[in-house]
Amino acid sequence: MNNFVRNTHKLNKHYIGRLYSQVVTPFEVKAEQGSCVNYDKLIEQFGSDPISEEQIRRLEAITGKKPHHLLRRGVFFSQRNFSDILDAHEKRNSKVPPFYLYTGRGPSSQSMHIGHLIPFIFTKWLQDTFDVPLVIQMTDDEKFLWKDLDQKTLRTMTVENIKDVIAVGFDPKKTFIFNNFDYMGHMYRTVSRIQKSITTSQVMGCLGLTNSSNIGKIAFTASQAAPCFPSSFPHIFRDEKLNSKIKCLIPCAIDQDPFFRITRDISNKLGFQKPCLIHSKFFPSLQGNNSKMSASDGMSSIFLTDTDKQVQSKINKSMSGGGATLEEHEKFGANLHADIPYQYMRFFMEDNDELERIGREYSSGRMRTMEVKKIAVELLLDIIKGHKQRREQITQQTIDDFMNTSQDKWK
Amino acid sequence: MNNFVRNTHKLNKHYIGRLYSQVVTPFEVKAEQGSCVNYDKLIEQFGSDPISEEQIRRLEAITGKKPHHLLRRGVFFSQRNFSDILDAHEKRNSKVPPFYLYTGRGPSSQSMHIGHLIPFIFTKWLQDTFDVPLVIQMTDDEKFLWKDLDQKTLRTMTVENIKDVIAVGFDPKKTFIFNNFDYMGHMYRTVSRIQKSITTSQVMGCLGLTNSSNIGKIAFTASQAAPCFPSSFPHIFRDEKLNSKIKCLIPCAIDQDPFFRITRDISNKLGFQKPCLIHSKFFPSLQGNNSKMSASDGMSSIFLTDTDKQVQSKINKSMSGGGATLEEHEKFGANLHADIPYQYMRFFMEDNDELERIGREYSSGRMRTMEVKKIAVELLLDIIKGHKQRREQITQQTIDDFMNTSQDKWK
Incomplete structure (x- = not known):
């Protein structure tokens, strides 16, 4: 990291993506011309950390499970505070979950492709390994706000995608699946608290939005941030007093990180733990690895x-x-x-x-x-x-x- | 209206408030120095119409009721498409309500003051006169986003304010009261449709918001707009096919007009009627009429x-x-x-x-x-x-x- 980048990083980490010639946001993945995404550079760009050999060894030691091949092969390659999750697992007691898992899917097509399975396959392995609750968000509102799709079409897509998610093999006793259009009523108080803590320029810088973006896009970050906090799931985390202590681990593709970077910045202020993350690389298209x-x-x-x-x-x-x-x-x-x-x-x-x-x-x-x-x-x-x-x-x-x-x- | 103002008005009616030296938004009422709000100028500024003698006479003729003193004395002084409401009443049949009433209250204090009664007293008279359903929105989310209040305090304020509203004497068989924090689940699909149709610069211009405003404020207009459309109340308007035909009349203080100006601009695009409005002047403080x-x-x-x-x-x-x-x-x-x-x-x-x-x-x-x-x-x-x-x-x-x-x- 050169000095210029280092200093700018300190000044405003949200804008830093724009200083690099590769651009990765939840809505745009652009590698440097003619080449693949440079994941080492992306870690530097986003300010996350690589998953270390030591972390993988420790995971194996404390769970007694052989690390998943997606971890061993570096498909999941980057993390934020993953060690905190391992700590939490070690210090667990049987009364409360040591942490919970949160992942999601934007239902923008009737059928999912094989690459969409990757975060879910890995999440299932994490759930099986750590025996924790899992929440899965279907961001039908996001797809509605960003794509030329009507709500009726999205309803069908959401149901079809939920079936694909379930087919990965999750445990219904420990897995809660919800879509934002129907679940917002349960989450809106938490969403509002998040919205109150984030400025318009923050989301604009981080997600590449502008004054001509619709107001739903500006506000949406709060929808995706809310499940990071246990207050969004009162039926799972019934003892409100513990909400400030419960950690959340998010397995996701690295392009989703900008949402959670904003979320991590405001978590403590709202009285919650910062969400921990474990990031995967992108699943390559049939046309090539770039x-x-x-x-x-x-x-x-x-x-x-x-x-x-x-x-x-x-x-x-x-x-x-x-x-x-x-x-x-x-x-x-x-x-x-x-x-x-x-x-x-x-x-x-x-x-x-x-x-x-x-x-x-x-x-x-x-x-x-x-x-x-x-x-x-x-x-x-x-x-x-x-x-x-x-x-x-x-x-x-x-x-x-x-x-x-x-x-x-x-x- | 001079030519400059007239042309700008055509270019962007949302920004026009700023060209006048008096500023009226839902969050700021500033008269010209040392004087009262100039309501004639405000009508010109906002592009609404004065309530005409002819409209008041017609209301009396078709309802057989003596016009309310707040109307006769010009406290309610401005309107948008009020004649459409009179038309709808004349053409009514008993199967569907000819229109519905929508008003609201931002619960920012434990106790309401006497001025807060005015829109409710007038709304009750409209309900009694036209015999139509009424929805009353408590914008607890708005007050949370704008004021230094926590959600627990707001919950108490909301309940206390709801009691004050009920005490005005509404008919529970025809009146639905809701607060946004609890009702959002029912309204979110409509809210999202509205959010998708409004740009960030539109709300910034109309409400005086900036890039440093929190993202909830940017999105909030959609919360206040949603009740203008029958799709927000599926338990009242059960036949979805009629939603495009049902009109809504909003009695409110004139400072709320900017929200509904934005709403009127997108109503037809979303397949709904433009909300009609009837505006009151402000209730003066003990310190004076300015x-x-x-x-x-x-x-x-x-x-x-x-x-x-x-x-x-x-x-x-x-x-x-x-x-x-x-x-x-x-x-x-x-x-x-x-x-x-x-x-x-x-x-x-x-x-x-x-x-x-x-x-x-x-x-x-x-x-x-x-x-x-x-x-x-x-x-x-x-x-x-x-x-x-x-x-x-x-x-x-x-x-x-x-x-x-x-x-x-x-x-």
């Missing part, structure tokens, strides 16, 4: 509703890191970083040894592109098949159980 | 909780329009416009002949200041006594009846 998969671009995405044939065809046409000719491939090997089928394996293949073997063989040129694509197709078809099967089991009663506002969601 | 009574200034106000002695003492010390000496008084008579006890009679004395007699006698100097003050004290004590008696009858059940969200509020 853009993220986007549900609004059908060509860049594999959807959870795609047929086997569609998945196969999309993977076959996806960006390859193999040599241009067989000769070149055998001579130089594959570029794993640029190879989308291999990258998807890094996200979804649980077997570490097998992934290493493929990486070794493929990068040396001994394994061919078609073979790697075939393995990737099989892996993804398996993931999608399992997902579809679990999704079909979901009834209205299942949904109601997850969205129930009178259930405790804690043992 | 400032309005303010509950946060105990010295300027007579509260509904004041004792008889307090009322008497406050009126006796209030600004008088009588002559400085008895000799001068008998020679020049009283200045009725500057005389606060007389002005309060204009607001509260129903008997027109008696008010005229007092005005004649006092302005000619035949009646003395102490006599006028005595009449004013008796009148106000009578008002406050009746209010206290009705207020004492209010039980939790009464409040619940008014705030019930499952009751029809229409025959």
